[in-house]
Amino acid sequence: MTDHVAHEHLSTLKTEQEVAARNRAAAERGDAPLLPSERLWGFWEFTYANSALAIATWAFLIGGSVGLFVGPKEGIAAIIIGNIVGVVLTALATTTMTGRYGVEQFVALRSQFGYNGSRVVYVLAVVILTMGWLAVLAMMFGRSIDGLMALSAGEAANPTGVKMIIAAIGAILLTWFIVAKGPTSIKFFNMVVSPALVLLMVAMLYLILSHHSIGELLSMPALAPPFEDKTLNFIVAVEVNLAAGFSWWPYIGNLARLTKNERTAFWPNVLGIFGAAALGEIVGLLAAVALGESDPTIWMTKIAGPIIGIVALLFVAFANMTSMANILYTSIVGLRQVGTASVRAISWGTILFLFCLIPFGLVIFYPQMYDGFFIFLVWTSALNSALAGIGIADYFFLRGQKLDMRSLHAPQENGPYRFWGGFNPIGLFALAVGFLVYVAVFNPQTLASLPAFKYLTASVPSCLAAGAVHYVLTRLFARGRGWGQYP
Amino acid sequence: MENNEIAWQQELTRRARIYEDIEAGDRFEGTMTKLDYTGMTVLTLVLVVGFWLWGA
Numbered sequence: 178m179t180d181h182v183a184h185e186h187l188s189t190l191k192t193e194q195e196v197a198a199r200n201r202a203a204a205e206r207g208d209a210p211l212l213p214s215e216r217l218w219g220f221w222e223f224t225y226a227n228s229a230l231a232i233a234t235w236a237f238l239i240g241g242s243v244g245l246f247v248g249p250k251e252g253i254a255a256i257i258i259g260n261i262v263g264v265v266l267t268a269l270a271t272t273t274m275t276g277r278y279g280v281e282q283f284v285a286l287r288s289q290f291g292y293n294g295s296r297v298v299y300v301l302a303v304v305i306l307t308m309g310w311l312a313v314l315a316m317m318f319g320r321s322i323d324g325l326m327a328l329s330a331g332e333a334a335n336p337t338g339v340k341m342i343i344a345a346i347g348a349i350l351l352t353w354f355i356v357a358k359g360p361t362s363i364k365f366f367n368m369v370v371s372p373a374l375v376l377l378m379v380a381m382l383y384l385i386l387s388h389h390s391i392g393e394l395l396s397m398p399a400l401a402p403p404f405e406d407k408t409l410n411f412i413v414a415v416e417v418n419l420a421a422g423f424s425w426w427p428y429i430g431n432l433a434r435l436t437k438n439e440r441t442a443f444w445p446n447v448l449g450i451f452g453a454a455a456l457g458e459i460v461g462l463l464a465a466v467a468l469g470e471s472d473p474t475i476w477m478t479k480i481a482g483p484i485i486g487i488v489a490l491l492f493v494a495f496a497n498m499t500s501m502a503n504i505l506y507t508s509i510v511g512l513r514q515v516g517t518a519s520v521r522a523i524s525w526g527t528i529l530f531l532f533c534l535i536p537f538g539l540v541i542f543y544p545q546m547y548d549g550f551f552i553f554l555v556w557t558s559a560l561n562s563a564l565a566g567i568g569i570a571d572y573f574f575l576r577g578q579k580l581d582m583r584s585l586h587a588p589q590e591n592g593p594y595r596f597w598g599g600f601n602p603i604g605l606f607a608l609a610v611g612f613l614v615y616v617a618v619f620n621p622q623t624l625a626s627l628p629a630f631k632y633l634t635a636s637v638p639s640c641l642a643a644g645a646v647h648y649v650l651t652r653l654f655a656r657g658r659g660w661g662q663y664p
Numbered sequence: 665m666e667n668n669e670i671a672w673q674q675e676l677t678r679r680a681r682i683y684e685d686i687e688a689g690d691r692f693e694g695t696m697t698k699l700d701y702t703g704m705t706v707l708t709l710v711l712v713v714g715f716w717l718w719g720a
Contacts, residue, residue, distance in 0.1 A: 200675050209679050213686075213693065254719020261711045265704060273696060278683060411720050438694025447707070579687065583680035587673075 207281030207514050210582050211434055216279055218436045220445055226432060227449025229371035232378075233500040234317060234473065234493055235310070236454055239421050240461020241471035242551040246402055246414040250395040252462045255414035260455050261447075263422015266640060267561070268446040270568030271430030274580060276442020282430030283515050284585055288661060289571045289647075290608075292589035293599030298608070299515045302560055303427040307508040308532070309546075309553050311349065312539035314497045316547040319345030319540070320474040321494040328483050328490070336472065337544045345540040348494075349533050352501040356509070357526045370499040377492060378460045384480050385463050397466045403624055412631050416619060417551050419636040420558030421458070425450055426565060428507060472548075505529065555621035562636035563611020566644030567604055575651055575663055584662060593662035601661060603650045611643025 204211045218226065243252045274285050286295040319341035320334075327334035335341070385394070402410045429450065433442035461473060468476040474493065478486035509529055513521050520528070539546055546553065572578060584593050596602070619626040619635035629638070655661050686692055 196671075203672075204679070209676055210683065212679060212682055251719045254715040257715045258712050261708050265708050269704075277692060277695065408720070439692070439696050440694040440700060443696060443700070443704075447704075581680075582683045583677065586676045586680065 204279075205435075206510070207284060207431070209586060210281075211279030213279070213437065216435055216437050218441065220441050223432070223436045223441060224445040224449040227429070227445050228453040230428065230432070230503070231450045231453035232371055232374045232457055234314065234374075234496050235500065236457025237461035237464075237473035237493075238313070238317065238550060239417065239454075239554070240458035240463075241465035241473060241476075242417055242554075243414045243458065244462045244465035245400045245471055245551075246410045246417070247399045247407075248395070248397050249463055249466050251407075251411050252399075252414060252466070253459055255411060256418050256455050256458045256462065259415045259418020259420075260422045260451050260458075263419045263558075263562075263636065264425060264446055264451045264454075265422075266565045266569070267423055267426045268429060268433075268443055268450075270565040270572070271426060272433035272442040272446060273439055273578070274568075274572050275430045275434040276436050276439040277578070278580055278582060279434050280580065280582065280585065281434065281514065282427075283511060285430075285580060287585055287589065287594040288576070288580060289567055289601065290604040291596040291599045291601040292592075292594050294596070294601050294605055296515045297600070297605070298564065299511060302557075302564060303508050303511055304532075306424065306427060306557050307504050308535045309539070309557070310504055311352070311501055311533070311536040312345075312543075313547055313550045313553070314501050315345040315348040315352075315536060315540055316341065316544060317474060318348035318494045318497040318501075319343075320472065320547070321490040321497070324474045324478055325487055325490045325494075328478055328487055334475070336474070336547075342540060342544065345544075346537060348498060348501065349536055349540070352498055352505055353526075353529050353533050355498070355502045356506045357529055370496050373492065374457075374496055377489065378457060381460050381464055381477075381480065381489075385460075385467050388480075389467055394463055394467060400466060400469065400471055406631075408631055409626070412634060413624060416558070416630075416634050416636065417555060418458070419562070419634055420551075420555045421454065422451075423558045423561035423565060423636060424554065426561040427511075428504075431507075431511070505532065508532070552621050555619075558636050559612045559615035559621070559639060560608070562615065562640040563608050563643035566611060566640035566642070567607050567647045570644035570648040571604070571651070574648055577664060579664070581662060593659075596660045601655075603655060603660075604647060606650065607643045607647035610646045611639045614642040615639035 200209070201215055203209055204215065240252075240256070243255055246252075247255060271282055274280065275282055278285070283295050283299050286298060289295075290298050320336045322344035323336060323338065323341040324334045326340065399410065403413070404410050425446075429446060436442040436445075464473070464476045464480060465471045468479045470476045470479065474490060477489045477493065480486075481489050509525075509532060512528070512532075523531070572580075581593075589595060589599070594601075615635045615638070617627065618633070618638055619630045626635070651661070651663060655663055
């Protein structure tokens, strides 16, 4: 009898543990808020994770682009100014709320845009950004392989040729294969690539400094300044870096929810994302200006010679694959989270492949995107800066840093975040205003700007305008209609 | 299937209640204080103004 009771007790305990593990796994995927006791990352763990995300080959690309507009001295200033402002505003808008409540970022966004509006924001901010980056990184992979083959054969590289396109398509297919196998394979690549990229940056910095003194480097001119007005060139460089800082908006909120508390969710971004990205960009900038070439796949062979150049290019190709796998995986996990039942019904491998179709198209039909990739980056800031402004206005000034976990996770059809058919017209209107203010102040496509751009940049007015419109209209109209459970 | 859904809703309610209790008792650990926000503002301003004067 006693044995029977003990056996039953053990069996109940086992079932409870299984249920608890299942619930926790669901919370980790974002279906429920993570409890403080379930969150594992302290300050240094999050700093390391952040640095690993920020130290990627795109830092070389952004640094090289800065070198087109300004010389190294102005470029370093632009990198620091743009990144610190972008990263701090983005972290305020996303990590403070996810770090406090352990809530998934796009679930929390239901309180700002409505449960359907948050889906629209996901598609605009995450899907488009990720597809663009996938194409750019695949082309960088393709150029590395093309450069590598040219170096081995002693021929001139053809960065927009057929070999590059075939290699870039191969990179996307390989990324699809890696991600389709699941997160374990990605984790392995991350463990190897991040520390190795730091070593590569240090080695590149050493090689640059062994050829040029710091004074010589700092006095070098820009590669292709678009304007005669030096201040305007400098502000464009700051804007590119603001865009780089704001481009973390789709990603860092969901990393921060794994940290132990609000403070641990915020400060590591300043050390990890800002510090690591700035370091990588500065190396890319110095190399580009010193060697007269903004494309890392070309300056690496110039700086390091054929043998080390081949190794460096191989490594860059490998590192690109890792970044591609990271962003593809994160985006598809999120897409399934915010997607409708029909999206969730598509198999993992199929949805990954469908997602890769547009990057395929960009690689084949628009390979010029790589050389002007900063234009794409700056376009994304027109959205991300407005999203940051709305996030800060809503969470800090309208809600007093309080979110209702019950309403955010309950069935949404009749909940307080239904707004108007699942869309918050105020939040979406504020987003549109922020976007239009950005494009009016500075057109990323043509680089045409208003005189105010020289003093304000475009991301900062966009962020302020979106936040102010969201705040004022919510105060005026949302409460009376019972929208959004504002206090 | 329906039982699973009910159990999951109960789990969500449990988690929400934990946060409501923490909030009601003002027991959030490691919250950002005025000192954090001041430090963040000063750091940003120092970097922006310092590098503007140095590089622009």
